[in-house]
Amino acid sequence: MFWKFRKFENEGQIDSFYLDFLQKNIDTNLPDQHIIEVGCSDGYTLGQFANQLPTWKFTGIDLQTQAIETALEKYKNMPNMDFICKSILDDTIEWDCDYLLSRTTLIYLNYDEIKLFFQRTLPKIKSKLLLIEVISVSDKTENLHYFAHPIKSIFEQSDFMNEFTIDIELLDYEHWISDGAAGAAVSIVRK
Numbered sequence: 001m002f003w004k005f006r007k008f009e010n011e012g013q014i015d016s017f018y019l020d021f022l023q024k025n026i027d028t029n030l031p032d033q034h035i036i037e038v039g040c041s042d043g044y045t046l047g048q049f050a051n052q053l054p055t056w057k058f059t060g061i062d063l064q065t066q067a068i069e070t071a072l073e074k075y076k077n078m079p080n081m082d083f084i085c086k087s088i089l090d091d092t093i094e095w096d097c098d099y100l101l102s103r104t105t106l107i108y109l110n111y112d113e114i115k116l117f118f119q120r121t122l123p124k125i126k127s128k129l130l131l132i133e134v135i136s137v138s139d140k141t142e143n144l145h146y147f148a149h150p151i152k153s154i155f156e157q158s159d160f161m162n163e164f165t166i167d168i169e170l171l172d173y174e175h176w177i178s179d180g181a182a183g184a185a186v187s188i189v190r191k
């Protein structure tokens with residue numbers, strides 16, 4: 001089940017939360033960094049940063065053709081932005097970056113696909129993987145809400161525990177919480 005391509009409003013509680021989370025976790029004093037966002041849709045989030053950080057590079061990936069075409073058109077005058085129309089499970093994607101971002105995109109992957117995503121991306125991330133996702137807050141995986149993943153245990157079962165730390169902050173949006181699942185801000189940070 002994929003969400004329909006969404007047109008973004010400039011304002012919105014969750015959007016401002018996402019931007020606050022990113023601003024808190026991304027060191028914008030560095031001269032040149034590369035940010036990739038998976039499930040970037042029409043590039044709205046990356047656009048917020050790319051305007052202010054012309055020496056940084058921004059890459060958005062989404063599998064929806066219409067979303068990527070809109071992003072390419074919208075940001076055609078931004079030389080530091082690039083958009084790729086592919087599934088994030090495509091094995092030809094080059095993941096080298098400083099920061100990798102996802103907001104409500106990993107929920108479309110199943111458990112094994114998230115494991116694969118971590119295996120492919122984490123070795124290539126120099127700084128942080130920053131996620132706003134619906135995750136499991138219960139150990140009883142069989143009772144999970146259908147789109148929630150036990151992100152922490154998937155990470156802990158990966159080979160990357162020695163290289164990264166994980167921090168999870170649950171979001172207090174009531175409508176995001178049900179049956180052992182909750183919205184969460186997850187930072188996976190290279191030590």
Ligand SMILES: C[S@@+](CC[C@H](N)C(=O)[O-])C[C@H]1O[C@@H](n2cnc3c(N)ncnc32)[C@H](O)[C@@H]1O
Pocket residue numbers: 002003005038039040041061062063064067086087088089102103104105108
């Ligand atoms: C719920 S929307 C979130 C969009 C945006 N990140 C946001 O925060 O508003 C999920 C996005 O992920 C994309 N998506 C879902 N599965 C994907 C996959 N396997 N590869 C690439 N993009 C995917 C969808 O096309 C959609 O644009």
